Amino acid sequence: MTLWLATCLTFPVSSYAEESSTATRLLVPHDNEAVTPPADGSVAVSEQPVVRHSVRRHRSRKEKPAAPPVPAPSATEKAQPSASTGNLPEGWRSERFSTQSDVEPQKPADNAPAKTNGPSVAPAKAPAPSLPEENKAAAVNKIFLPMGDGAGIGAFWSGNDFIIVSDRATQMDTSALQGTGVFSAATVQTVGNTTIVAFHFNQLIPLEMHKQPGGWILAVRAENEARRHAVITPQTKDGGLLYPMPQSGRVIELSDPASGARLLVATSVEECPGPLLRRHKLGYEIWPSVQGLVFALESDQIEVRKGNGGAFLDILGKDGIPVASSAEGAVADDRVDWSWLGLRSLNPTVLKEDYRRRWTQAAMQPPENRGEARLEAARAAFAMGDAREAKAILGTAIEDNPELALQPNVTFLQAASSLLTGNAEAASALANPEAGSDGVLWRGLYMARSGGNPAKAATLMAQGFSNLQSYPDSLKKQIQPEVATFIARYGSDEDRSVLEPLPAEGRFDLARAFMTLKAGDQDKALAMFSRLASDRKPEVAVVAAEQVLDTKRAAGRIRPAEAAAGYEKLLFAARQAGVEKEVRHNLIAALMQAGEWPRALISVDDDLRLFPEDRIALAPQIEQILQHLAESDGQTGGAKPVELIDAVAMIESHIDQIPDGPAKGKILAGLARKLQGLGLPGKAAIAFERALPLASDDAQRAALGAELAQADIDAQRLGQARRALDETQDPGADATLASRRRVITAGLLAREGSRDQALQLLAEDESDASLDLKGRILEEQxxxxxxxxxxxxxxxxxxxxxxxxxxxxxxxxxxxxxxxxxxxxxxxxxxxxxxxxxxxxxxxxxxxxxxxxxxxxxxxxxxxxxx
Structure with missing residues (x-):
């Protein structure tokens, strides 16, 4: 049921009997404005008590000059007896307004006289008593507020109170809202030419406002309907800031009922939804609002007034920092850069002053109320580029209030601070995609610094690269060259397109060299890298020197062993520059390319000792190295015993780092052959047993079974040898494998004393192994x-x-x-x-x-x- 509230809202006559004449006079619209709500609107009336809101005077938490008084009523209004200041209740004479819900709802006075003219919406009637009780307010999800066509309106949430501010005086009666469900608890406060309406709710609900002829509709927004919000870009004008608004109304000052903050509400005659999230500015904040703009002032020097085309902010006094310095950046609804990290494109002086203010405010708050103030101070420190200070402040705030650590914005700020201080392990929260598209830059930067997929990291950073343009210069100088270089080095052609054109500053020379290399001009890129290799910044010089070696090695201009020697010389400087991991990876690749497998495996061990997180990433290299170490057959006698022992030790100490599969089976078989060559058939048999289940097919299984049987025979384990042969039979084996297994079987028979049977088995076999065994049996006989x-x-x-x-x-x-x-x-x-x-x-x-x-x-x- 749609409820049209067009009645004059007054307080009970029993409380304010002297106002009855005024209330009666204000039952009709002012200034000949017609309010004609639809005739089918009705009000559901129930016996539930009306929840009233008390009116009190709010005092600021700190001493500050008194707020400008509400404009005085006109001469005509002064002539009305009920409009005199002496006849108003104490709260109505306040210079600032504050509305909150009563602790206990009050019932209307029993002796309250009936209204002379009744509601201004004449057709509205109480529903028939026969209606079921549960249907009386079930459909009331919107109401009409008769505030007039030319009234400037602002609306915002204060705790669980929804506050509507009008720049016109409008008397309205709340009795029609009794029993209407969500809109039941309402109060109205008027002083001079200002009206404040407050609705109290048990919890926040989605509300929206729409202008209608004669007033406004306040409605509950559907759950599946997205809330309207504004992206308002302030304009620098006359030394101040103009926030554009359609047909702006007066700016009304009041105290926030929930926090006591000094608010200036910029009203608008037309629909003007505000931002979804709170915006932090220097000396003031812009609060979320459903209609108009709400400014919470922290500085006594800031003034907000109606300007030509919107709300105008200016600074009072000669020593104040101009508000125009914070004009950069639209009032947008991103969650990360503005709301979570507090990043604003301000000059260092302004950022330092902002941090001082935030820190001072945090220190002046009572201990139990310092949490939010400390978060603001941490954001201000982060915006200055002082990530260590931001991290320290957050640590103190979380220690005092551990629940802060559960908030996504706090977790994100703490992780970003850890990342910029060089602790990538503590920044894992940045990998969480919860921040959505707003956080892609920081996700990419974390992935780059923590050793993630470089191509994916470059793509993420490229998607958020434009955000860097609005970052504070101090923070931008820290990360923009690094981000640009990473995108240029590892990004795709599309990713690199966001860098064009690169700034002409020298800190982008490394990124420029990578762009030149990717463009195909290798000689020019080499010259650029060679010049940068002598840069005084280690993080530039090491990367450039490393890239010279990479480019020459890839082009065949330098032998892999020479490149490996060059990488080894860079290791110490790379550690100082924070790029040791990349240099070590290139060292491993060069040693493998040079065929120096033992040294390559030693380098892998060094890398994993320093960077344990590389274990999965380096598994393919470890597998390739072990395969080459296991390739040579120790039984041929070609390898020296010392080399065999070293190879066996390396394989045994790293084989468990390889996942099970045919490749691991081949490495284990090679290890077993080397153990055979060292005269250790028992250990060789164990290695063959581990390799057997990893065989890729029956033929390989039969071959491994034969070698296992031979190792068991050499170890004097004849029964196990027989079992190995029986369990690995393959009728489809080729002639060579069949002959090999036949010779091993004959050797087993000979060991068991059945020499004639062994000779009979080998009678038709003329292979070298068969002839050798037959000759030995005959020699024994x-x-x-x-x-x-x-x-x-x-x-x-x-x-x-x-x-x-x-x-x-x-x-x-x-x-x-x-x-x-x-x-x-x-x-x-x-x-x-x-x-x-x-x-x-x-x-x-x-x-x-x-x-x-x-x-x-x-x-x-x-x-x-x-x-």
Whole structure:
């Protein structure tokens, strides 16, 4: 049900009987203004008592000059007896108005006489008594306030009171609002040509106001409807500030009922919604408002008055800081830069004075009320660029009131202060996307300083880069060059476009060099970086020197090992400049590119010791390094024992940093082979067992199973070897793998004493491993003739026709000669002597070979020739 309140609001006649004549006279609109509310409006009346608001005089918390009195009534008004000051109650004679709800609602006086003319909206009638009780006020979500067409209106929240200020005197009767639900508790206060209406609510509810012929509609806003708000840009004019407003009304001074703050309400005849959030200015604040603008003055020197086109702010006195110095920046509704961080584009002198005022106000407050004042002081310190002071103030405020730490704006300010003081770990709250688009710059800066994704960080900073233009110079100088350099270095083409054109100042030279490099002019960029490498600022010189090495290494103008040496020389300076992590990452990359895998892994360990958060980011590099360390097979004898031991130790100490998968399985298999090469088959078997479940397919599983079985055999664990072979069978294995597993099975049979069965298993296998094992079994059986045949086939396959012999080939020739000598196979010995006898062997092997291939007849013949 729509309620049209068009009645004259007065206090009960029983209390103010002397005003009855005035109340009767003011039942009709003034100045021939017609108020014609819709005829279908009605008021739901119930037996609920009317909640009245008391009227009292507010005194300021500190001594200040008395506020200008409300303009005196006109001569005509003075002629009315009821309008005289002597006949008004005490509260109505106040120079400042303050409205608050009574502690206990008061019922209308029983002897209150009926109004002579009744409500000014004649058609309105009480609903029929037959209406159900629950329906009496259920639909009252808007009311009509008959304040006239030309009245300037302001409206704002003060605690749980909604205050409406009119620059015209309008008597209205609140009795029609009894039992209307949310609008039941209302009071009206008029003095001279000013009216203040207050509605008390149990909690804040969304309200809006719309102008209608003859007055205004006050309504409850729908939940899904966004609230209207203003973006008002102040204009510098005549040494002051003009806040533009459509058809501005008078500026009315009063005390805030909730806080006692001195308020100046700039009213407007037309609809003029104010900002959503509180705006902090030097010496004053702009409060959220539903209609008009509300200025809370902290300085006695600031004056707000009606100007040509809006509300005009000026400074009184010669020593005050001009309010025009805070004109930069619109009254916008962002949550971070203005409301959370208190950033305003003011000169250092103004910022310092603002901080002094905030700190003084915080010190003068009672201990229990210092929380908000300290937050303001912390914001002022942060705006000056003094993040350490802001952090210290916040720490004290939170220590006294721990609940402050739960507020998002406090958490954000504390995190931003920590970030600017170099403590990125304490700034993790900046990563929370709760701040939305307002906080992208700070999210990006945190991500950049904490080692996050550089491309994502550059994109975030590029999205918020325009905000920097309105930051205070002291703070802007701290972070703008860093942000610009990061975007230029890691951002996309679209990200870098926000930097154009870069300022000509020298602090942007590093960003300019990166822009040149990204544009493709490598030679010019190298020249710029080389010049900047001798800059007196370490954070510039180190980054430039590092980029010279990066660019040359990428272009092949410098060997990776030389680049690694250059990075190592930069480490100390990089630590001083705060870019040690980046330099260490490049050092690791250069060492890996140079193939210096052990040194690369040592550098990784150094990095993780200093920056534990890099563990996940460096996992791919660790995996690649371990793969290369595990590649060489220790069983080949190509690696020195010391190198094998170092490689084994490095792999064992880092293998758990690699996630499970085929890559880790290959590294474990390489580790097991190195352990085999060191003569540690038991440990090798353990490594093979860990690698087996990580095999990528059945063929690899069968191959690992064979190696595991061989390690178990070498460790004298024959039962485990048999089990390993049985559990890793692969019928589809290729011929090479099948032969390898067959040889290992035969070796196991031989160890178990089944030599004939082993020989039978290898009968058709002519691989080198099979021939070698068959020869050894025959040699153990002392079956020398058969051994000569088998070892002879092995020698035929592996001994070259001409050329030098490797140590292994020399040993194979001696083995064949030994078997042939024991079999008295002189024909084989003669052929072997002719085949390899003239080739160079080691001294010891040459002596043995000569002794084996020389027959007794040849020995007698040589002795005869010597005689």
């Amino acid at each position: 002392r079956n020398w003739p058969e051994a000569v045949l088998v070892v002879g086939r092995l020698a035929t396959k592996n001994l070259p026709e001409v050329g030098s012999l490797t140590p292994e080939q020399q040993q194979l020739a001696i083995r064949l000669a030994t078997d042939a000598a024991r079999a008295n196979d002189w024909s084989t010995l003669d052929r072997l002597r002719e085949w390899v006898g003239g080739r160079r062997m080691s001294t010891e092997r040459q002596r043995i070979f000569t002794l084996l291939v020389t027959s007794p007849e040849d020995e007698l013949r040589k002795r005869a020739q010597l005689q």
